[in-house]
Amino acid sequence: MIGTTTVCAGAGGAEVCGGCSARRLSVCGVLEQEGLRRLNAAADHIAFRAGEVLVREGDPATHLFNITAGDVRVHKLLSDGRRQIVGFLSPGDFLGLATGDRYAFSAEALGPGSACRFRKVDYRKILREMPELEHALLDRAAHELKAAHDQMLLLGRKTAMERLASFLVGLSERARRAGGDGRLVPLPMTRAEIADYLGLTTETVSRNTTRLKTRGVIRLLTMHSLSIERPSELLQLAGLEAEAAG
Amino acid sequence: MIGTTTVCAGAGGAEVCGGCSARRLSVCGVLEQEGLRRLNAAADHIAFRAGEVLVREGDPATHLFNITAGDVRVHKLLSDGRRQIVGFLSPGDFLGLATGDRYAFSAEALGPGSACRFRKVDYRKILREMPELEHALLDRAAHELKAAHDQMLLLGRKTAMERLASFLVGLSERARRAGGDGRLVPLPMTRAEIADYLGLTTETVSRNTTRLKTRGVIRLLTMHSLSIERPSELLQLAGLEAEAAG
């Protein structure tokens, strides 16, 4: 189920978990700061390949992940196969925070990547001793909750075009935070994955992508990257101009 | 904006915040346990009437609420008035956890009720000194996130009937946790509010309610309460039978 697994516990150099160089909060990073060897002894640094399953909905929730490279898809299924992708994770993101004793979602790698993996029991023990970490996680959970609310607005009330535009705006912002200029946007996921994230079909995603292309709002560079030619028009289509009207 | 406001700080009796008797976690309760007078000095115990606005989307996020009585609606708006209700809060629930420096949602009372209100600055200060509280909040945020994911599946992939059935199943579970038998379900919200929660219109909610009534799955008692006559059939309609198929 999990690919190459390299335990990153070490005798005690500064780089016990050197591979974990996430941009945002990295547990490994925090650990290095704090010099807590105990959790390192329980943390694996794993590598995964495209399509690999990190977490399966319904399985006992034994682990927690911190993505360190690559992108991951998190989704839920209905019994007849209908799928809803609830999020895409990038390096620095956590996987498994919102779980009881069983995972409520599946997680699969979009492409090759890596992650820090902790056992939940160890994580809990550490939390008790590191209020600072808990604070950071609460903060992060709050952000995720806000993002989930935005997505609920999108899924419940936006048109197909508004959904696609909102999605692209989100990707653009993510790209900018990751160091890009916000025009060049990578699309690591397939049309089917975009559709399952936006509550649409591949056909509808495709049609609206074409419409944006025709109007000159975006330009497709390859199948998995595009450039935003008219950002303001895209924002307007996303319905984000005056969303906070109240 | 806020109705009758009674500061509940007191000289120091055991009942400084006696009105706060929420069923689940109550900050006031924890505070009493811990004997922390400091936050009490910063906490109001407010009462609100039906329709009263507790929080307005876009306003500076200065306060945090813990509902102690009544029900509250949390929603987001698009500039043209389309509304998505992201949650209904009951006594014990928190309002304002998922916020940056501005509220990302509005909150309005469904009926009369009350809440504990804290200033965010005080809340942050206390958190630093009460890791136990932070732990409880993280736990709660995780649950909310899970609920948000379920709602995303509902909004993105379920049919109108499945949405309504899922909603009623959820209400039934909530009623049971609140001490009921799970058959008698109170509906404190209007059809329009149900519609805005499920991403539908009032007409569609009404039609499907009628369909459930005709099939004998539910029975309307008053406009704001119903009884579930065939729970298993309702579960099936909700698509919850094998949701965790993976």
Added chain:
DNA sequence: CGCAGCCTTGACCATTATCAACGCTGGTGG
């Protein structure tokens, strides 16, 4: 008892899903 607002029902319409066919693309093996 009356009325305003909410709820229900009906007729029709629009957006998006579905079904189908074709084209592109990128990875693989000859």
Added chain:
DNA sequence: CCACCAGCGTTGATAATGGTCAAGGCTGCG
């Protein structure tokens, strides 16, 4: 290095779910 091909993406035609518009009924409050 090129050609093949499986899978992904696009486009078109048609269908269906749910939305819109409209009218009438109920209900609960004053």
